[in-house]
Amino acid sequence: GESVGLHLPTLSVQEGDNSIINCAYSNSASDYFIWYKQESGKGPQFIIDIRSNMDKRQGQRVTVLLNKTVKHLSLQIAATQPGDSAVYFCAENKEGTYKYIFGTGTRLKVLA
């Protein structure tokens, strides 16, 4: 699993603090976006999604913000916990197509 995540940007946060992970997406025509979490040695796990008719969506401890003007997506994790340590990446899609474009990811490290 360690072959994934080499040379990734890393965000280190204290346990209990909020985390913000950013993603610049590539296609201005994309209108569906997903955040995934990938723990070492495991497959990506769905966290939250958002469609282009929204600019904010909240889940349990997570919020996704979408800024279509600058093609930017962010994932906010509230009260970060040790179990949140993982690689996080975004994916974009144009509705009606089967192609998803995945970002390279950011490694989140939670410091005790």
Place this chain on the structure above:
Amino acid sequence: NAGVTQTPKFQVLKTGQSMTLQCAQDMNHNSMYWYRQDPGMGLRLIYYSASEGTTDKGEVPNGYNVSRLNKREFSLRLESAAPSQTSVYFCASSAGYVGGLSNEQFFGPGTRLTVL
């Protein structure tokens, strides 16, 4: 529900050998995908199957073939493995394009393949 399962979890091949990676989903999803994941790169689509009976090339199809055996199963075959195919392979499934809307993909645990 097991979700998306993949076999094998690990495999070592010699250059020129062939093998098939198996994938199955129990979520009654229409669409299935094969990706490879390499260090420093995002997941790249090899092939996908929008629905049972159809398959299409993705971004990096060369050296691979696929079979959508039925709605549950989607296999990936390497006919003559090359060191450049050393990677982690993920299968994914989704409900597909339903009611005009895309849906999230669910991923399997991956197959770690090394080609010597």
